[in-house]
Amino acid sequence: MDLYLGVDVGSVTTKLALMDKEKNILASCYLRTSGDPIEALKDGLRYIEKRFPKNGKIKGVGSTGSARHLAGVVVGADIIKNEITAHAIAAITRVPEVRTVFEIGGQDSKLIIIRDGVVEDFAMNTVCAAGTGSFLEHQAVRLNVPIEEFGKLALQAEQAVRIAGRCTVFAESDMIHKQQLGFGKAEIIKGLCEALVRNFINNLATGKTIEDPIVFQGGVAANEGIVQAFRDFFQGKKRIIVPPEHGVMGAWGAAILAMEYAPQKTAFAGFEVVDRQFESRSFTCEDCPNACEIVILKEENDIKALWGSRCGKWTPATMEKKWKEESLKKPLEIEEEESLIKG
Amino acid sequence: MKATFPHLLHLDIALGVLYPNLGVEIIIPPPITQKTIEIGVELAPQNACFPLKVTLANFVEGIELGADTIFMAGGVGPCRFGYYGPIQKIILEDLGYDVNFVLLDHPRYGVRPFIKALQTMAGGRVLSSRVIKVASLAWKVLRLSEDLERERRALRAQVKDPQKLDEIIEGALERLRTVDNEKTFQSIKEETMKGLENLERKETEDLIKVGIVGEIYIAQETKVNFNVEKTLGDLGAYVHNSVSTVEYVLHTLPFTRSREKLEAWKLAKPYLKRFVGGEGIDTVGSAIRYAQEGFDGVVHLYPFTCMPEVVAKSILTSVSKDYDLPILHLAIDEHSGEAGLVTRVEAFVDVLERRKKLKKRKLEVS
Structure with missing residues (x-):
């Protein structure tokens, strides 16, 4: 059975919807984001997994909501869409x-x-x-x-x-x-x-x-x-x-968009995501007075995604390079200081 | 005399070419950043237009770098731009800055002050053949900088590697800063155009086309409008901006007229006959022109509380209906949030794409 998953991570609540090819919602949940979108998303995935049909197979994933980019990277979304489009398509499907x-x-x-x-x-x-x-x-x-x-x-x-x-x-x-x-x-x-x-x-x-x-x-x-x-x-x-599914319309819309998009092979990371450790870090770049707040999504030592760089100088690649340089530099500085003290 | 002036897209490049050749020392204010905006918001009255705040902060940052003179232009008509200079002068005086504020007002407010201000801005020189030569080179630099941006907007959705596109344009703009003769100028122009031509293109079919209309500062200055044109381009739209400093100057000077603007004013006539200040009429006319040229949508950018643009906005509602043209209005000020703006722009592009598909399907059926 071909299934599609939609996730909608909003500021206050996180919604997930699992949909079959006929656009029927098989399982859905409505949770509080409680300031931790990654954890909320994992809870949602756990809930959906419990209700996942035995012969089911995820063919596509869509993400929406204000944390759509973050959610998209964590679950592995094929399509990342704004809330307006997602809500509209769900409403049109429900009430043509x-x-x-x-x-x-x-x-x-x-x-x-x-x-x-x-x-x-x-x-x-x-x-x-x-x-x-x-x-x-x-x-x-x-x-x-x-x-x-x-x-x-x-x-x-x-x-x-x-x-x-x-x-x-x-x-x-x-x-x-x-x-x-x-x-x-x-x-x-x-x-x-x-x-x-x-x-x-x-x-x-x-x-x-x-x-x-x-x-x-x-x-x-x-x-x-x-x-x-x-x-x-x-x-x-x-x-x-x-509509009875009013709470999860955004997630449902994201699932419908994923189905319309019809990826050849889904980017879905699997329900194993719940056991993986994601960490988000942030720092303020002080290279210019713009003071961009850079947010980095990390999984162990891998940089999965990075946001907030206005001038485009920070990408996962440049960030990794900077960290590498810093880790090389640090012990050296300590040595120098020590020699200064001794001297 | 060390003079500073406000930023407006690449105006600093053109003035940087002009002034050293006139023997006037200028201080280019630091690029507009979050800090600039914060300075402006702190110093200007809360209800002032956003461009007043940002340009005021340009002056302050320029003064901190050692400027003692300020060059500013004035506006005409019922738009508050006419008050920018006098208000900024008072604010700077209140702050205790001892600067000479040179305001170039429209000649209709007095030919003598106009000529006097122009003379000060030209370093006390009279019109000599050398001054004319340098001015014409600076004018060409301004034109080219706008042409390059036009190319960038048009090409972003079409090229395989937009980063390379940015590199070529930024590189050319940087080189233009030090141009001092016609020959180098021409070679930069030719090399850049060739570089753009050689950029690898994507196989794109039927891009959606979006036009930008609005107030001269907010619609052009990508550093304050969250670079909406880049967002649109990244989302796969061909973008054209109807707002241009070159056309504005041409239209303001007493002996020249901008053909583009005259055309827009004519188109706007059925909706708006009177001059409402600023770019009110231009906004309406340009939106109509975009509709006639087959653009799929228009983005209207203006400072929050901008009177002429608010007039234009309500008129655009009927234009949108009459020409079946979707219009996205974006009011920008220091309170605008990037996330909400991007969501709106994304949704707008979705609307345009779906409409385009539907129209095509309807054509195929009939």
Whole structure:
């Protein structure tokens, strides 16, 4: 059985999806990145391996998400694609007649306009986190409500409190103010959901025509309160679809892209990756005032990949050479110092 | 007098050819780096345009290297560029720098100050045959530096080894710095063009074509716009940039006109008749020209809060609809993050590629 693997390593969560030739998801997982993308990726691979069909064979791997390059090197991806393309292709596969995609993740949100099964336009919010999952989570913690219960609680409210949602800091102080005025938790949460939706529309949808069906995906789509707030915003006139696999759409999209790409021989490193030791190191190059932060992905003594060199002087080859020179130089310096002391 | 001036792509190469021959000592500010940007952000008002901040930092870095005079150009119309000089002068004075700020404003603001500033910038010399000769050589150097960049944008996606392409261009630019006569100039030009011609090409079919429009500084200065044109080229796009210092100068001087710009203004007429300052009209007109020339998409680069470009941006929405031309707007300032920008550019290239494939399929069916 030919299978395809998609990995989506985002800022907050890591998603993996295993797909067969008919684009059915056989196994998928949704984990927290917890600041360690390599470890999260390994956990995900362990999970997928346990559910891996006996006669299955990985034919292609795709990676996406903000850590797509890192993930791509670690698992051995055949294709590395941006989140927008990956999310769009998954939405089109799930709902072929889709015309708009809302995607709200941990740190960014996207609006994708699709016409005739092709992405026509997109907008992405990366400057401000006010409309994203991290913000909601932060507020849930503040209100002492588990994030899983958050949406449900919003649905219980009969009316919403109006909260300024333009900026996270203002939203928070406004929320505290409303709490102090005596509003209930449920009303405040409902207000927060509405503020987030307003923020999303104001930031991303200006000048764009939103036509339905709308596919709403990403981690935040699990929040019924937000889904309801979107429905209310459009006064129930637009069809909003939340696919059951909303959380892993990016990973699924990456798998579909890998299948479309159809590599002759996959670059997949195998599930043995989980036992290999990767280490990422970083240093600031001080050769010019640009002060590039160079990130190096190492496996034992091998440099697997290197990022961040703006002028292009640092490549795995030049880096290795530098290390070699340094290791040769070091004992020499010590000797010199010793002779100085003696002298 | 030791003069310094702002960077604008390869302007420093041309001025480096011009000034020593005029007997004016110049100090080329250090290349724009992260440190330059940080200096500018710290010293300039927060709401000022990004180019003001970067050019101000150029002056400061030039002064630290010993400059005592600053050469700066001024702008016309409702764009804030006209205020750059006066504001930068005040900031430098407040910082306690004792420098002579020479501002070359448009002659419409007074012919006498214009001539006086020009005279100071020419080292007090009057127009002699030697000055004209040197100026024309420097002008040619500026032209060639732009031509080389044009080649680089066009070729990056087509050659097998883009690194070699960079080496040839960078090498030629470095050699241009020390040009002092017509003969050497011609030989550098010929050798470089030959080198580019001999670069091994990939077998590319039907590259997507992307045009760049926008504000003169941000759209050109690859050191502040995250080198979007390189990213586009690496992703497999043929890139053309409609913004050029040569055309800008031609269009500003009283006796010359840029044909390219006149054409763009004419094309923009159905959408924008009035001069809105800066490159507002040029942006609209150039985007239309790209659409007519069969480009697959346009990237619009401008400083965040740039008024003329914001006007152009809203007009481009209708241009995009009327000509079925995808346009990616990128506002750049010190807060722009590279990761988000690259993701957007990547997604934009995907959009263009998929659209192109679909169009082809539709043509085949019909």
